[in-house]
Amino acid sequence: MAVPLSYYLALSVVLFALGAIGVLIRRNILIILMCIEMMLNAVNIAFIGFANAFQAIDGQMFVFFVMTVAAAEVAVGLALVVAIFRNRATVYVDDLNILKW
């Protein structure tokens, strides 16, 4: 039984929104990075859903690229978190406010 496109999209939108809300409200940088991952994966679901519906392969390809890029982004992100932790001994975003106004 084929899953209808709307299910994919609904899941995708909900996941995306959850991820976005997570970015907005979580203090821990690591969790924020994870939330961003979630948003990207929500997009992947949308791509897969569309690709499945249209039987076009571009969407699936896109997903691979997104996954790769997300991995790279997180790698940099984690490296930064380590650097910040060394300098400031914190992983909370609200401690990072030297630069303002």
Place this chain on the structure above:
Amino acid sequence: MIQYVWLIPVFPLMGFLINGLYGKRLPKNLVGTIGAGVIGLSFALTVAIFLEFLKLPAASRPVEIVVYNWIAAGKFSVPIGFLVDPLSLIMLLVVSGVSFLIHIYSVGYMHDDPGFPRFFTYLNLFVFFMLILVGANNFLMMFVGWEGVGLCSYLLIGYWYEKQSASDAGKKAFVVNRIGDFGFLLGMFLLFWTFGTLNFREVFALAGRYPVGSGIITAATLLLFVGATGKSAQIPLYTWLPDAMEGPTPVSALIHAATMVTAGVYMVARCSALYALAPFSLTVVATIGALTAIFAATMGMAQFDIKRVLAYSTVSQLGYMFLACGVGAFVAGIFHLMTHAFFKALLFLGAGSVSHAVSGELDMRRMGGLKDHIPITYRTFLIATLAIAGIFPFAGFFSKDEILFHALVDGNYFYWGIGTVAAFITAFYMFRAVYMVFFGESRVDPHVAHHVHESPPLMTVPLMILAFLSIVGGFVGFPIIEGGHKFKEFLSPSITPVGHGGHPPVSLEIGLMAFSMAVAAIGIYTAYKLYMLRPDLPGWLAEKFRVPYDLIYNKYYVDQIYDTIVVEPIKSGSTLLWTQVDDKVVDGAVNGSASTVAWLSAHLRRLETGFLQNYALAIVLGVTLVVGYLLG
């Protein structure tokens, strides 16, 4: 020669580059020689071109020289081009000639200033932009010059930056001129949008198709005039000019009397073809001009700083020029512009020479009796004063009289009346200055008094030349005699005349002349009476008429009013935006948004602690707005 017209501004530019880059390493004399020499070259070239132009048959005038295409955009292009016609030639002659004299004077005047090369650098740059302004064949290039002279004026007003008042004055000039420039730009945009070109001749030709009084041309001319009020210090944007006197005196003479401030008048005359189509704009120009003429003149009566007296008189005389343009007498306006350049430059340089003699003093209450100590300065200053007061046969008489005459014969009795009253006041306060400075008891500081001395020839020779011009300059526009008005004959091809009823009888003209002479004479006599015969009277009058006197003495409190209603709100508004909006717009939106669910709100409030998330929230809000707009 005409094809080399582009060299006229290039000479000062070269001077600017040489003095700017190497001025510090060059000996002073060389810097001065280069600074003045390049202007001399420009002047010589202008004269040569002028002579050649006179020989050209009428059919091949005017000449447009395009150096190259500067900005091209599709069909529309803006060239680096020069329009050589009678109007621009007269302006080029006046600008380069007067500049040349003032540069020579400056070599003497600024001799001991540590910033000598810097001064000439700025001054040469100014002349470069001014020549671009008057030589341009299109609005955009004119605007380049327009901006450039504004910038130089700003730099030169604040030349003695150590003085707080000088840098404040520079700032003020800058802000006020911005407002004017904005008007000019908008006017230019409107013309471009309407005609698709910015070339003067093309615009004027195309404008001919529009009916008199068409809305678009009226709007454009009014906007351009806003620019002119800024640059030429007219109501309501005149406040910067008196403060601009903080700059060195040669600067006041060159920029704030003879050349830059007249740019607005030149622009209006240049656009006479447009103004002729916009009677309403002409009325506005004339009214503003007339009001400025009298308003500034009254303020001139109560000043004690000699340069400020001259500054208000400049504002007032510029008002005259606009009055002339407004009643359609563009030729008279330009004529007055020219004679004014001579005598006002002379007055300023004379004032500079006076203050040079009394060790930099500018307050007329601490002068007096200088007549015999500095005879050349005195005589030349007197000549200029007679010229500005409008006494026959000095230059100012002819030009001022022509303006008043035009106002009258066109039936504009109101303008004529105001002009005449202003002429009376002008004669009064200018002679007040002469009496206070040169006559009576010496009130000079005793420490200074014993070494009061005449200025060196480098300064006095330009004074004498200008004095000569102030005497004979008016004869090129000799009225009454058929063919006597060479100036008008020469200039008219550049000007679109505005309706002017027939030839009034000669008797009226002569009668008017006699009348204005009488008015001037009464003004002079009043000054004589007050400041020579009864020196106690002015104080008594000031006491007696305390309220109007204070009002005038404080320049009608215009500066204070502007500060309160314009400058302060902008300042505090900017700070408010900075501290509140950018930083807290998110917080505010979150706090204020009643539509947010309580749960969400409770958690979102915590965002206020961390900035990064505020930014993220801004993005989300942005997304909401953008999506909402596109889908909504």
Place this chain on the structure above:
Amino acid sequence: MTLTIPTFSLISIGPWLTLALGAILILLVDALSKGRKTYFPYFSLAVLALAAFQTIDLWGAQSTDFARMVYVDNFAFLFYLILILGAALTILLSRPYLEEWGKDMGEYYALILFATVGMMMMAASAHMIMIFLGLEVMSIAVYVLAGFFREDARSNEAALKYLVLGAFASAFLLFGMAFLYGAAGGSLYLDELAKRLTDAATLTKPLTLLAIALLVVGFGFKVAAVPFHMWTPDVYEGAPTSITAYMAVAVKAAAFAAFARVFFLAFPAFHVNWHMLLWVLAVATMTLGNVVAIAQTNIKRMLAYSSIAHAGYILVALVAANQLGAVSILYYLLAYTLMNIGAFGVVILVARKKDSYLNIYDYSGLAYQHPGLAAGMAVFMFALAGMPPTAGFVGKFYIFSAAVQAGYIWLAILGVMNSLVSVYYYLRITVLMYMRPAEADLGPIAFTPAVTACVIATAVATVLVGIFPGWFYDLAMNSVKIFPSL
């Protein structure tokens, strides 16, 4: 199942390959050999020069390659050249500055080259995947560069803010691409999108509009348009100054390249929908940038707000959506590259000792102690303010004329008002330099040859490009012919 590998020519992406290989080589040499290497900047410059030659060699081609993934056209090439210029000037600025911080390392140059490759991909992409890839290749490299001073808390913070927000915005961009994919019925080729979207308009219009909105967000973030600009001042202030310069010019240029390409090529039919949106963004961006810049006292932060304002001006050209508008985007980006990198060069020279002198009042009296430097800064400030006859003026003139031509009179007027406001804070620097006594003795400034050359070259070029804009106008006009809708 048979797999046919489409034919392709590596020459058509020659410049990318050159830069990428160069970068890899730098990394390898840095890792495998011992001792300090002083030749990396020269090597990077040589690589950039080679890429520029390849680009010029390609000039005039008009095709696609790699299974229609990559455009090989003049629009891309002109952007390549602007991006290469930006990268090269940045590298000229970098060495002494990095040495001061003890950070003159090979990966810095490698990262700049990688970032440039990403930017080029964005400029040449013919498919949404390429845009995304290019964007991320660029962004990831720039995230690292922004945090390059790893021991410096400010640099850390800037990098993290940039990364988190950048990734956040990328997610929106991607989501937009996903919807676009759905709306277009399974294709993301830019040249197909226009037709597919209009054919299916009635059914999928809401989806398309949603996608357009999300793309605006994604690109808006990279170009720093209000309200997606909030990262800009922080990141520009905290990042190493040379990287700030690079971000301000090159990242912005690349983002605008993709922005323009997508909107002119794929969405011309929806211009009625997005033009008002961008109109509002442009006005908000210009106004906020300029107004807030007035109150800044840190020069890097001031230039950050100024860069927001400049993004606003370029958005005006995007709204106009006519040929002159597209040309003015290119011209403005060139002008902005020259004048902004020049300004940052002066900032680097004046700052010294690990950025000790970043306050605008540190520029007081600069003209007396270092007249040449002050003159250069004055040129850049005038150019940024749009004073004639500099490139900044001509650029603004093109932009506002484009707006007037397209009938956006009010937009042009607001733009002009904004640029008049902006003169205030640019001129303030000039005034400080020329009309204020020095607060304290500034001490010697180390004029290293590369930085000096960079400042002089940009100053001269800023004026020359302003006086002779014609040649670039012709090039740009030639390159925007690829947009049939304009």
